[in-house]
Amino acid sequence: MILIADSGSTKTDWRVMDATGVYEQVLTAGINPQYLESAQIHSIFEAELLPNLKEKNPDSIYFYGAGCSSPDRNLRVEQALKKLFPDSEVFIDHDLLSAARAICGHKPGVACILGTGSNSCLYDGRNIVDNVPSLGFLMGDEGSGAYLGKMLIRAYLYRELPEELGITLKNRYSLTKQGILNSVYDSDMPSTYLATFAKFMHEKRKDPVIHAMIYQNFDEFFEHHVCKYKGYTEIPVNFVGSVAFHFSETLHQVAKKYGVHIGTIITSPSDGLIAYHQELLSQSV
Known part of the structure; x- marks a missing residue:
């Protein structure tokens, strides 16, 4: 199972997928690490994403986001995701x-x-x-x-x-x-x-x-x-x-x-x- 995020400053569109296709969509607040610290990002993920996944643990997470244009910014998102999904592979890149x-x-x-x-x-x-x-x-x-x-x-x-x-x-x-x-x-x-x-x-x-x-x-x-x-x-x-x-x-x-x-x-x-x-x-x- 993989988790894909397409994130702007206003909203983030999450898709949970396996080899048979998309079987869940979750919408959360937008994540832009240019303006948010890792702790703030983690709080949004914990409050808005985690409850909607219903204990599903993705093997891989692909996060594409506005503001994800430098290693230090990308690390903020990665750290927030790793706190929630420590066993998942996490890939962060620009939109x-x-x-x-x-x-x-x-x-x-x-x-x-x-x-x-x-x-x-x-x-x-x-x-x-x-x-x-x-x-x-x-x-x-x-x-x-x-x-x-x-x-x-x-x-x-x-x-x-x-x-x-x-x-x-x-x-x-x-x-x-x-x-x-x-x-x-x-x-x-x-x-x-x-x-x-x-x-x-x-x-x-x-x-x-x-x-x-x-x-x-x-x-x-x-x-x-x-x-x-x-x-x-x-x-x-x-x-x-x-x-x-x-x-x-x-x-x-x-x-x-x-x-x-x-x-x-x-x-x-x-x-x-x-x-x-x-x-x-x-x-x-």
């Missing part, structure tokens, strides 16, 4: 690997996350072998919902949107300059705020001005990320995330410009991640 395994499976490919933020990697069918760094909200995040929102709001404030479109946007979100600046510069989650405008852009995606922004957003992602990977035109480029999924038509247009073959586009890694580990389990039986 980028879970995305790669979910959308590429056991085959090589480029794996891309396009949601609130963005990230990408070159994947050999089992592990990440190259990663153009994700520079985050201030310096990067090309291709993401936050980047889309930043483009839209900047155009609005600079009075570069068509008048009717600008009025619609202002009324829809009750926008004021000071309100926007407060939400971006004084908020703990400016990326989340900016990404909320992606919904408006999807609704107005046929407008030439909006379409040009969406196209540019993806064009910059391909230029700065996808095209940096060796053999990117020879292997599938796969995507996970709401922005990739809902703007897939424009994503395909940009991919064609760069001679890229898009493989899989999904909104969430869960099902693909289950399939990846299910295949590993079946091979070991």
Whole structure:
């Protein structure tokens, strides 16, 4: 039996599996070791995970999580799990690997996350072998919902949107300059705020001005990320995330410009991640 966790800062999706398939799902609070110490993580596991496992003891635990990007952070999660499951093998890795395994499976490919933020990697069918760094909200995040929102709001404030479109946007979100600046510069989650405008852009995606922004957003992602990977035109480029999924038509247009073959586009890694580990389990039986 194995236990798989796909964790973000808000929630963690746990799946209990054996060689016959998934037979239990548990949801707990999100675990991000960038912000939580090992004792805090252990408390969440003990209160929310352990009672739902009903004394099941996994042979192996695979924890993929936001913030699991350095040995010291990963150790915090590992220590918390080992206190509860001392006999289990524990594997901790970044959520980028879970995305790669979910959308590429056991085959090589480029794996891309396009949601609130963005990230990408070159994947050999089992592990990440190259990663153009994700520079985050201030310096990067090309291709993401936050980047889309930043483009839209900047155009609005600079009075570069068509008048009717600008009025619609202002009324829809009750926008004021000071309100926007407060939400971006004084908020703990400016990326989340900016990404909320992606919904408006999807609704107005046929407008030439909006379409040009969406196209540019993806064009910059391909230029700065996808095209940096060796053999990117020879292997599938796969995507996970709401922005990739809902703007897939424009994503395909940009991919064609760069001679890229898009493989899989999904909104969430869960099902693909289950399939990846299910295949590993079946091979070991």
